Amino acid sequence: RADLALYQAKNAGRDTLRFYDPQMQAVVSARATLELDMRVGLAQGQFELYYQPQIDHGRITGAEALLRWRHPREGFISPAHFIPLAEETGLILPLGEWVLQAACRRLAAWAQQPDLALLSLAVNVSPRQFHQVSFVAQVLAALAGAGADGHQLKLEMTEGLLLQDVEDTIDKMGQLKGYGVGFSLDDFGTGYSSLSYLKRLPLDQLKIDQSFVRDVLTDPNDAAIARTVVALGTSLGLRVIAEGVETEAQREFLERHHCHAWQGYLLSPPVAVAAFEELVRRTNGALDGSR
Numbered sequence: 001r002a003d004l005a006l007y008q009a010k011n012a013g014r015d016t017l018r019f020y021d022p023q024m025q026a027v028v029s030a031r032a033t034l035e036l037d038m039r040v041g042l043a044q045g046q047f048e049l050y051y052q053p054q055i056d057h058g059r060i061t062g063a064e065a066l067l068r069w070r071h072p073r074e075g076f077i078s079p080a081h082f083i084p085l086a087e088e089t090g091l092i093l094p095l096g097e098w099v100l101q102a103a104c105r106r107l108a109a110w111a112q113q114p115d116l117a118l119l120s121l122a123v124n125v126s127p128r129q130f131h132q133v134s135f136v137a138q139v140l141a142a143l144a145g146a147g148a149d150g151h152q153l154k155l156e157m158t159e160g161l162l163l164q165d166v167e168d169t170i171d172k173m174g175q176l177k178g179y180g181v182g183f184s185l186d187d188f189g190t191g192y193s194s195l196s197y198l199k200r201l202p203l204d205q206l207k208i209d210q211s212f213v214r215d216v217l218t219d220p221n222d223a224a225i226a227r228t229v230v231a232l233g234t235s236l237g238l239r240v241i242a243e244g245v246e247t248e249a250q251r252e253f254l255e256r257h258h259c260h261a262w263q264g265y266l267l268s269p270p271v272a273v274a275a276f277e278e279l280v281r282r283t284n285g286a287l288d289g290s291r
C-alpha cells in the first residue's frame with residue numbers, strides 16, 4: 001500500500017536529515033500518480049456506483065451505494081485504498097459531490113418505475129466532505145438537480161465525523177432532516193463516540209459493524225455486543241441494520257434478536273445497477289407473487 005509505505009518512510013526519516021531518499025521518492029511519486037489518476041478518472045467517467053441491497057423481512061427496501069474505480073492500467077482499485085488518499089488530498093470534495101449527484105440521479109430514475117419507486121439509497125459521506133461549509137447546499141442541489149426526493153436519501157457517517165464538531169454536525173443534520181434526508185451511523189461500535197452523542201444527534205439508524213457480525217455465533221462477546229446495539233438503538237427509537245451478513249445462521253441470530261434489517265454477501269455483494277435492479281424485481285416480485 002502506497003500510503004502505508006509513505007507513512008513508514010516518513011517515520012524512518014524523522015530523526016535523520018536526508019537530502020535524497022530514493023525509496024521515499026518512489027512512494028511520493030506513486031501517491032502523486034494515484035492522485036493525478038483520480039482527477040483524470042473523475043473527469044473521464046472511470047468511477048461508478050455499485051449497489052448492495054438492504055433487506056427487511058425478506059424484502060429489499062433499499063441499497064447502499066459503494067464507489068468503484070476502474071483504473072485503465074491498474075484495473076479495479078478498492079475504495080479502502082483510494083478513499084483515504086482522496087480524503088487527505090481534498091479530492092474527496094469533487095469525488096463526494098459526484099457520488100451524491102450520481103446517487104440522486106439513480107433515485108430519480110427509480111422513482112419512475114413502480115417496482116423500484118420505494119427504494120432508499122444510502123450514500124457514504126466522509127468527514128472532510130461533511131464539514132465543508134457548502135455541504136447542505138450541495139446535497140440539496142444534487143436532489144433538486146436530479147429531481148429526487150430527500151426522503152429516499154440516507155447519509156452514512158462514521159463516529160469520527162460526528163465527533164469533529166458536534167454543533168456543526170447537529171446543525172447540518174437538522175437542516176437536511178427538514179428535507180427528509182435520513183442519517184445512519186456506520187461501523188457503529190468501532191469508533192470512540194460517547195453514548196451521550198447518540199442522544200443529541202438526530203440519527204435514524206445504527207449500523208452494527210461487520211466485525212461484530214462475523215463471529216456472532218462463536219464469540220459470546222460479539223454476540224453480546226450485537227444484542228446490546230439492537231437493544232440500545234431500539235430503545236432510542238432508531239432502526240438497527242447489520243452489515244457483513246454472510247451466512248443464514250448469522251441472519252437468523254440477528255432476526256431472533258430483533259435486528260430490523262441487514263445487508264451482506266448472503267443475499268448479494270455490491271453489484272452494478274442492472275444486476276441490482278434485476279435482484280430487486282426477482283426478490284420482491286417473489287414476495288408479492290406469494291401473497
Ligand code: C2E
Binds near residue numbers: 052066243245269
Ligand atoms: P462501509 O461503508 O462500511 O461499507 C461496507 C463494506 O463492506 C463495503 O466495502 C462492502 O462491499 C463490504 N461488504 C458488504 N457486505 C459484506 C459481507 O457480507 N462481507 C464482507 N466481508 N464485506 C462486505 P467496500 O465497497 O470495499 O467499501 C469500503 C469502504 O469504503 C466503505 O465501508 C466506506 O467507508 C468507503 N466508501 C465506499 N464508497 C464510498 C463513497 O462513495 N464515499 C465515501 N466517503 N466512502 C466510501
Ligand code: MG
Binds near residue numbers: 064124156
Ligand atoms: Mg457504509
Ligand code: MG
Binds near residue numbers: 187243
Ligand atoms: Mg460500515
Ligand code: MG
Binds near residue numbers: 187
Ligand atoms: Mg467500514
